[in-house]
Amino acid sequence: MSFYLKYRPQNFASLVGQDHAKKTIQNALKSHTLSHAYLFCGPRGTGKTSMARILAKGLNCEKPINEIEPCNQCNICTSINAGKLVDLIEIDAASNRGIDEIRELREKIVFAPSQAKTKVYIIDEVHMLTKEAFNALLKTLEEPPSHAYFVLATTEAHKIPETIISRCQQFTFSRISVSDTSRRLQEIAENEGAVYEKEALDLIAKLSAGGLRDAIGLLEQMMTVGDVTAEKVSESLGLTGSEHLEKFFAYLLERKALKAIELLNQIKSKGKSTAQFLRELISHFREQMLINLGNSKDTQIILDFIETFTTAKQQMDLSPIPELPIEIAIIKACGFAVEKPKDETVPQSAQKKEKEASAVPAEKPVTPKQESQGELQMEQIKKDWHRVLEAIDTPFIKMSLLDGEPIRYEGGILTISFASSAYMEKVNNAANQAVVQKALEKVFGKKLSLNPELRKVNLSPLTRKKEAPDTKVPGAVEMAAEVFGIKQDQNQT
Numbered sequence: 493m494s495f496y497l498k499y500r501p502q503n504f505a506s507l508v509g510q511d512h513a514k515k516t517i518q519n520a521l522k523s524h525t526l527s528h529a530y531l532f533c534g535p536r537g538t539g540k541t542s543m544a545r546i547l548a549k550g551l552n553c554e555k556p557i558n559e560i561e562p563c564n565q566c567n568i569c570t571s572i573n574a575g576k577l578v579d580l581i582e583i584d585a586a587s588n589r590g591i592d593e594i595r596e597l598r599e600k601i602v603f604a605p606s607q608a609k610t611k612v613y614i615i616d617e618v619h620m621l622t623k624e625a626f627n628a629l630l631k632t633l634e635e636p637p638s639h640a641y642f643v644l645a646t647t648e649a650h651k652i653p654e655t656i657i658s659r660c661q662q663f664t665f666s667r668i669s670v671s672d673t674s675r676r677l678q679e680i681a682e683n684e685g686a687v688y689e690k691e692a693l694d695l696i697a698k699l700s701a702g703g704l705r706d707a708i709g710l711l712e713q714m715m716t717v718g719d720v721t722a723e724k725v726s727e728s729l730g731l732t733g734s735e736h737l738e739k740f741f742a743y744l745l746e747r748k749a750l751k752a753i754e755l756l757n758q759i760k761s762k763g764k765s766t767a768q769f770l771r772e773l774i775s776h777f778r779e780q781m782l783i784n785l786g787n788s789k790d791t792q793i794i795l796d797f798i799e800t801f802t803t804a805k806q807q808m809d810l811s812p813i814p815e816l817p818i819e820i821a822i823i824k825a826c827g828f829a830v831e832k833p834k835d836e837t838v839p840q841s842a843q844k845k846e847k848e849a850s851a852v853p854a855e856k857p858v859t860p861k862q863e864s865q866g867e868l869q870m871e872q873i874k875k876d877w878h879r880v881l882e883a884i885d886t887p888f889i890k891m892s893l894l895d896g897e898p899i900r901y902e903g904g905i906l907t908i909s910f911a912s913s914a915y916m917e918k919v920n921n922a923a924n925q926a927v928v929q930k931a932l933e934k935v936f937g938k939k940l941s942l943n944p945e946l947r948k949v950n951l952s953p954l955t956r957k958k959e960a961p962d963t964k965v966p967g968a969v970e971m972a973a974e975v976f977g978i979k980q981d982q983n984q985t
């Protein structure tokens with residue numbers, strides 16, 4: 493038997509969290525004022541159906557403890573625990589969406605219960621019912637027989653018709669706290685005699701994001717491969733993390749929306765949830781923000797990222813396509829992250845395409861400019877600067893170099909001006925300089941010496957956007973259209 497079933501809470505006391513719903517229902521049981529219809533809303537794995545079954549036992553138990561807890565020993569309790577009580581009818585609306593099931597329910601509901609005192613109907617994922625089924629259900633909810641009780645459960649409350657909601661007493665089930673989840677995992681691990689690190693349990697609790705069912709499933713999975721250590725948990729869940737996060741961060745700074753989306757898909761295909769990735773990403777941004785506190789420009793960029801991705805996180809639960817908000821966030825972040833190459837003569841979209849085109853096959857050798865074409869000019873360096881960035885594989889060096897701007901080329905020495913001393917120092921380091929030089933050589937076919945220097949006037953956080961008033965920063969929709977190759981011409985006419 494899976495841990496989830498084995499450790500399913502059998503009474504109110506053992507149900508983790510949801511204290512408000514618990515107390516209200518217990519009071520109603522005691523005073524015999526239970527509502528005939530409840531609506532439990534909340535994320536998966538937060539105890540909705542467990543609570544519904546405990547409620548069914550509480551209503552029908554032959555020897556309830558203090559009138560508020562099922563005994564789990566009488567005939568009724570044991571048959572419910574075994575899933576055999578005919579008077580407890582569970583309907584999974586996700587697989588029985590149709591009018592037929594509800595019609596059958598309506599025909600049979602009038603008959604008295606056969607074993608228990610009451611009939612309890614639990615309709616899980618109720619938002620999946622068809623409109624006709626909802627209408628049929630509504631008629632029943634309007635005048636339920638006195639022996640019938642309903643518990644409707646849903647992860648998507650906003651899809652339930654108002655008419656149904658108004659007939660129900662509604663409870664919102666919240667995500668279970670990390671400490672509560674961790675404590676429950678510890679009870680299970682001890683009971684199973686597992687060898688575990690507390691840190692590993694905390695990590696599982698954090699990763700399951702308030703879904704106890706997922707947490708217990710993860711624990712079980714970890715236990716099948718031996719001791720439960722934090723290292724093993726992060727390893728098996730693909731949380732090698734910081735590497736991915738740094739790469740993703742670098743793509744945003746480089747405005748490579750497509751690359752960032754590709755990386756996101758890669759991470760997802762390794763089994764990590766988008767929500768999980770977003771949490772780690774936001775926490776990575778926070779670290780970066782604290783590291784960069786001394787630099788107003790960098791801090792502003794990171795603050796923008798945090799805001800954009802936090803909003804995406806909030807929208808994820810509401811979006812019909814859970815990935816859409818994060819994809820939009822990527823595009824927004826890329827639209828505002830870094831200055832565009834300052835080549836005013838090339839239209840923006842063309843520039844972008846050129847950038848993307850040179851970005852896709854990173855292996856494609858960039859044709860070196862021939863010496864015979866004459867001495868390397870500063871304009872040439874500026875124009876092809878983005879190619880130099882493309883030619884660097886190490887995200888951190890690339891990111892640092894993005895802060896710099898080539899300003900002077902004299903006697904084989906290229907001066908790069910940096911706004912941030914942290915980035916300047918990074919490029920000034922001998923090993924990193926060699927990487928940059930190699931990239932320069934690849935693009936210009938020539939070995940250049942580097943002279944990184946600190947820009948004297950610090951750019952105000954807003955300069956970036958003000959700098960190019962005539963090349964307007966594209967809106968998210970335009971950027972999305974461009975990235976996904978959607979033609980907008982029809983709409984513009």
Ligand SMILES: [Zn+2]
Pocket residue numbers: 552553554555556562563564565566567568569570
């Ligand atoms: Zn009982």
